Amino acid sequence: MKKYLAALICGFGAGVLQIVPFVKSFSCCMILPLAAFISLLLDQRATRNFGKIPMKKALLFGLFTGLFAALFGSVFELLITFITKNNDVIASFTDLQRIVQNLPLSEEIKKEVMNIFQSVREDILKNGFSILYTFSVILNNLIVNSIFGSVGGLVGAQIINSRLSNQSNGK
Amino acid sequence: MKRGYSLILFFLLLFWCLGIFVEWLTKIDEHFVFVLPYLQITYSLVCHQEKNKLLFFDGAGTLTCARCTGIYLGLLFSSLLVLVKLPKNKFHINILLFAALPIIVDVLFTTLNIYIYSKLLAFSTGLLLGSIGFFYLYAGLNNLILELKR
Numbered sequence: 057m058k059k060y061l062a063a064l065i066c067g068f069g070a071g072v073l074q075i076v077p078f079v080k081s082f083s084c085c086m087i088l089p090l091a092a093f094i095s096l097l098l099d100q101r102a103t104r105n106f107g108k109i110p111m112k113k114a115l116l117f118g119l120f121t122g123l124f125a126a127l128f129g130s131v132f133e134l135l136i137t138f139i140t141k142n143n144d145v146i147a148s149f150t151d152l153q154r155i156v157q158n159l160p161l162s163e164e165i166k167k168e169v170m171n172i173f174q175s176v177r178e179d180i181l182k183n184g185f186s187i188l189y190t191f192s193v194i195l196n197n198l199i200v201n202s203i204f205g206s207v208g209g210l211v212g213a214q215i216i217n218s219r220l221s222n223q224s225n226g227k
Numbered sequence: 228m229k230r231g232y233s234l235i236l237f238f239l240l241l242f243w244c245l246g247i248f249v250e251w252l253t254k255i256d257e258h259f260v261f262v263l264p265y266l267q268i269t270y271s272l273v274c275h276q277e278k279n280k281l282l283f284f285d286g287a288g289t290l291t292c293a294r295c296t297g298i299y300l301g302l303l304f305s306s307l308l309v310l311v312k313l314p315k316n317k318f319h320i321n322i323l324l325f326a327a328l329p330i331i332v333d334v335l336f337t338t339l340n341i342y343i344y345s346k347l348l349a350f351s352t353g354l355l356l357g358s359i360g361f362f363y364l365y366a367g368l369n370n371l372i373l374e375l376k377r
């Protein structure tokens with residue numbers, strides 16, 4: 057576990073940035089790759105090993121950063137939803153309603169989609185919890201964060217290794 | 228990297244990019260609307276999804292902002308290029324920094340209200356970073372495969 061402490065710290069940071077209202081609006085596709093990159097830099101400092109980073113290690117660091125971000129992100133998201141009985145799904149309900157109404161769909165399909173969404177909305181408003189919502193949050197966080205973390209790890213290692221190559225070529 | 232891996236990468240990126248345009252796809256097959264709420268949550272993890280920054284066409288919008296859409300389409304475009312011709316040269320790190328510079332300047336200038344946010348500019352800066360950034364991801368994956376084969 058200590059080996060991946062840098063990934064844990066950066067994963068926690070990325071998970072929080074994805075959840076906290078207002079800060080969330082600044083989030084973009086670069087947060088997780090950046091977190092993975094920073095975790096590699098932090099690990100280099102902690103271990104005082106400034107040599108080339110093996111890509112396998114970079115991938116694992118990226119993956120763990122993503123998984124930690126998914127873990128913290130999901131827990132905070134579900135906890136905030138449970139306490140406040142409100143979240144983005146509730147807030148975007150009218151938007152989704154408008155989008156679905158504007159799309160050229162049959163009335164039957166529109167009704168079916170809105171029924172599913174309405175049941176999730178009612179569960180959250182009433183209990184602060186919905187199985188469908190919980191499942192989609194956990195699955196989404198796990199898949200998306202681990203992929204983006206891994207990509208960040210690989211690209212980050214390329215950047216760090218390329219910088220080292222440039223330094224050794226310059227000497 | 229073998230062409231097979233490049234093909235897998237291309238299809239993964241293609242599916243990711245198709246997800247961004249799911250509202251547009253409902254015009255082809257209305258059943259796509261069932262995945263819309265789920266995909267909205269998916270893409271909210273990687274984009275702020277501010278309504279005034281989404282790309283709209285014929286009433287249907289993208290699930291990511293103009294800049295993120297540009298980045299992903301740039302990645303897809305380069306993955307297609309790699310399928311046609313494998314890159315031989317190593318990319319210097321400065322190229323990636325130069326590709327990221329327009330985004331940094333654009334974000335900074337629009338935040339400081341030096342000029343008004345433009346979807347076209349945001350999309351173009353994203354497209355540039357995505358298409359260049361792909362080659363670093365590609366090189367990283369290539370090195371990973373070589374390392375695992377050893």
